[in-house]
Amino acid sequence: MTQTEILVIGGGPAGLRAAAAAAELGAQVLLIEEMDWLGGQLVKQTHKFFGSKEQYASRRGIDIARVLAEELDNHDRVTVWTGAPVLGIYEDGVVTAQKDNRHVKIRPRRIIVATGAAEKVLPFPNNDLPGIYGAGAVQTLMNLHGVLPGRRVLMVGAGNIGLIVSYQLLQAGVEVAAVIEGAPRIGGYLVHASKIRRAGVPILTRYTIKEALGRDMVTGAVIQQLDDHWQPVPGTEQTLEVDVICLAVGLTPLADLLWQAGCEMRFIPELGGHVPCRNHLLETTRPGIYVAGDVSGVEEASAAMVEGRLAGLAAARSLGYGGPEAESCIENALEQLHGLRSGPAGDKIRSGLKKLLGEEGAVC
Numbered sequence: 001m002t003q004t005e006i007l008v009i010g011g012g013p014a015g016l017r018a019a020a021a022a023a024e025l026g027a028q029v030l031l032i033e034e035m036d037w038l039g040g041q042l043v044k045q046t047h048k049f050f051g052s053k054e055q056y057a058s059r060r061g062i063d064i065a066r067v068l069a070e071e072l073d074n075h076d077r078v079t080v081w082t083g084a085p086v087l088g089i090y091e092d093g094v095v096t097a098q099k100d101n102r103h104v105k106i107r108p109r110r111i112i113v114a115t116g117a118a119e120k121v122l123p124f125p126n127n128d129l130p131g132i133y134g135a136g137a138v139q140t141l142m143n144l145h146g147v148l149p150g151r152r153v154l155m156v157g158a159g160n161i162g163l164i165v166s167y168q169l170l171q172a173g174v175e176v177a178a179v180i181e182g183a184p185r186i187g188g189y190l191v192h193a194s195k196i197r198r199a200g201v202p203i204l205t206r207y208t209i210k211e212a213l214g215r216d217m218v219t220g221a222v223i224q225q226l227d228d229h230w231q232p233v234p235g236t237e238q239t240l241e242v243d244v245i246c247l248a249v250g251l252t253p254l255a256d257l258l259w260q261a262g263c264e265m266r267f268i269p270e271l272g273g274h275v276p277c278r279n280h281l282l283e284t285t286r287p288g289i290y291v292a293g294d295v296s297g298v299e300e301a302s303a304a305m306v307e308g309r310l311a312g313l314a315a316a317r318s319l320g321y322g323g324p325e326a327e328s329c330i331e332n333a334l335e336q337l338h339g340l341r342s343g344p345a346g347d348k349i350r351s352g353l354k355k356l357l358g359e360e361g362a363v364c
């Protein structure tokens with residue numbers, strides 16, 4: 001049985017920052033990542049990030065991943081396992097993982113779950129045909145493995161992810177037939193929308209996909225206009241000849257381990273679906289289990305990094321590390337989070353957190 005003071009599950013921006021912060025206060029940390037590399041979503045992002053300067057805004061996601069992973073090299077108290085999916089968190093506090101094709105057990109004193117989010121899908125006829133991907137899968141194919149998903153794509157969803165992945169497809173030489181969006185307005189930032197519009201890609205708001213066409217693979221898609229009540233408008237169908245349909249319709253917290261661990265969960269649409277109840281220091285209703293990043297509510301990399309730092313500090317302090325220095329670091333992280341979420345861009349998150357935590361930020 002492997003013993004550690006703090007186990008961090010997930011090596012994205014939240015997990016990397018959690019591990020660094022806990023080690024900074026003096027705790028021994030084991031970070032486990034299921035992929036063979038660290039960085040989570042960041043390693044697929046070739047665009048320059050929005051967010052705050054302290055969290056490396058205006059640098060490319062892939063570069064931020066490298067910086068965060070290198071920060072861990074300064075901490076000899078952190079052990080990293082990659083290529084090791086965590087399989088379960090049990091009642092007695094034991095965690096199991098797969099490592100080098102073996103089933104291993106870990107007994108941590110504290111756990112920080114930073115497993116990120118999973119893509120949502122859409123129900124429509126033939127949505128299981130080869131050629132239908134989530135936007136994250138398209139990015140993994142193109143940006144990690146150098147494989148084009150197809151020749152001509154219909155992008156469903158005009159949030160930041162749909163817009164950014166459309167631009168990356170264009171950069172890779174793939175034609176984007178259209179971006180469709182059910183809402184009356186584009187959800188992503190104007191800067192991303194403008195880039196693909198300038199490249200001649202139509203963005204059709206109040207449109208949805210009616211069905212995918214094809215027998216053994218996608219050969220086309222039927223799209224259709226929606227009215228103000230999200231109902232299809234008869235007679236507005238259009239057929240597009242495409243071999244890829246890319247779904248960028250949102251993310252939902254990847255919270256399976258938290259469900260299994262018995263953490264209390266609540267459905268909060270503004271945060272992406274079921275999220276763990278926790279206090280303002282990100283400790284869940286199961287004492288000693290903390291959360292950080294998209295698994296605690298789908299947001300952005302900047303917030304994931306600060307939440308990771310907060311959870312790492314709080315977990316280490318709960319083990320007696322850090323003294324008064326820990327208090328001021330925690331205060332500072334809370335202030336940074338507050339700053340990131342103020343302003344119009346934070347409206348949705350603030351309203352979700354208010355539902356979850358109440359005005360005082362107490363455990364729900």
Ligand SMILES: Cc1cc2nc3c(=O)[nH]c(=O)nc-3n(C[C@H](O)[C@H](O)[C@H](O)COP(=O)(O)OP(=O)(O)OC[C@H]3O[C@@H](n4cnc5c(N)ncnc54)[C@H](O)[C@@H]3O)c2cc1C
Pocket residue numbers: 009010011012013014015032033034035038039040041042045048049050051084085086087114115116117136139160161164165254292293294295299300301302303304
């Ligand atoms: C196309 C796109 C563009 C984006 N652009 C921006 C942007 O410009 N600015 C910005 O701030 N944010 C952006 N984001 C959002 C940002 O990438 C995420 O908010 C951020 O990566 C969340 O960090 P995280 O650490 O919570 O999760 P992730 O980055 O998803 O990391 C979670 C990690 O946990 C690992 N994991 C999951 N389950 C297990 C398990 N059971 N065992 C072991 N490991 C596990 C995963 O493999 C992954 O490495 C973008 C996202 C996408 C998809």
